[in-house]
Amino acid sequence: MNIQGTGSGLCSGLTRNLIKDFNRINVGSIEAEFQKIGVDADFKNSKLFSGSCKLVQSILYEVSQRFHLPLDVLPPSIRVFRNNDLLDDSGKCSWGFCIIDTAKVLKNEQEFEAGSLFFKKHRFDSVIISGLQTMYLKARNYCSSPHFLAHTFHEWFHTININQIYKKFGYEGEGSLPKAKYYRANATGIEKIEDYADIYIYPQKRRYLEKNFGQYSAETGSLLEMFAEVMTQITTKSLNKNLELVNNPLDYLPKNMPRFLRQFIEENLEI
Numbered sequence: 082m083n084i085q086g087t088g089s090g091l092c093s094g095l096t097r098n099l100i101k102d103f104n105r106i107n108v109g110s111i112e113a114e115f116q117k118i119g120v121d122a123d124f125k126n127s128k129l130f131s132g133s134c135k136l137v138q139s140i141l142y143e144v145s146q147r148f149h150l151p152l153d154v155l156p157p158s159i160r161v162f163r164n165n166d167l168l169d170d171s172g173k174c175s176w177g178f179c180i181i182d183t184a185k186v187l188k189n190e191q192e193f194e195a196g197s198l199f200f201k202k203h204r205f206d207s208v209i210i211s212g213l214q215t216m217y218l219k220a221r222n223y224c225s226s227p228h229f230l231a232h233t234f235h236e237w238f239h240t241i242n243i244n245q246i247y248k249k250f251g252y253e254g255e256g257s258l259p260k261a262k263y264y265r266a267n268a269t270g271i272e273k274i275e276d277y278a279d280i281y282i283y284p285q286k287r288r289y290l291e292k293n294f295g296q297y298s299a300e301t302g303s304l305l306e307m308f309a310e311v312m313t314q315i316t317t318k319s320l321n322k323n324l325e326l327v328n329n330p331l332d333y334l335p336k337n338m339p340r341f342l343r344q345f346i347e348e349n350l351e352i
């Protein structure tokens with residue numbers, strides 16, 4: 082499975098050296114590395130997703146160490162799926178998703194714990210440069226960042242965010258892992274998440290969001306989605322072209338952000 086370059090127009094953040102690195106990926110050894118740190122990962126032989134997840138995990142670990150931010154949270158499981166692997170239609174149209182409660186998601190698989198991540202198998206998965214290019218083009222006007230890792234960061238930030246919410250409010254679902262991890266009497270975490278996912282945004286603020294964080298942020302009406310988009314933008318901005326962390330992502334938080342959103346981000350980053 083060789084990666085083919087398109088010759089010109091490499092997408093945002095993607096260099097020829099990185100493409101070479103992606104090409105050399107051994108998916109099984111990345112799965113084994115994740116296993117060692119407690120993440121049950123099955124990338125269905127995808128170099129694209131295993132490489133992207135590994136990069137995102139290492140970058141966020143470094144951010145957490147250097148800038149003391151709680152971003153070293155890991156998803157309990159990661160899966161790559163095809164539409165017909167899904168038990169229902171809920172994840173069909175998206176590029177990937179994160180589950181807020183423990184559930185059976187894929188046919189012939191066990192229940193996945195809350196916070197698990199799912200990535201849709203890409204049509205061009207065997208031609209990684211095309212896959213990343215497609216992601217870039219898709220993200221350019223719609224998402225907060227055109228970086229080729231943006232979608233992976235976005236889903237990862239959902240895991241981080243829901244972990245933070247359960248830590249604060251507890252978890253009232255049935256999943257055995259989150260039940261033990263976030264134990265609290267009268268827990269309301271799931272209820273909180275549902276509230277955060279459906280808020281009213283005044284038109285003026287919506288325009289601000291669209292201008293600064295893309296169309297998706299403006300349209301979603303969900304604080305969870307805005308959190309993922311803002312964090313993705315500021316994290317990708319803090320990387321140089323070799324994907325080295327050169328700045329504190331928080332330096333890129335716009336000063337004039339709407340208060341409700343700044344507050345939500347600061348609360349969830351414990352700052």
Ligand SMILES: [Zn+2]
Nearest residue numbers: 235239306309
């Ligand atoms: Zn999302």
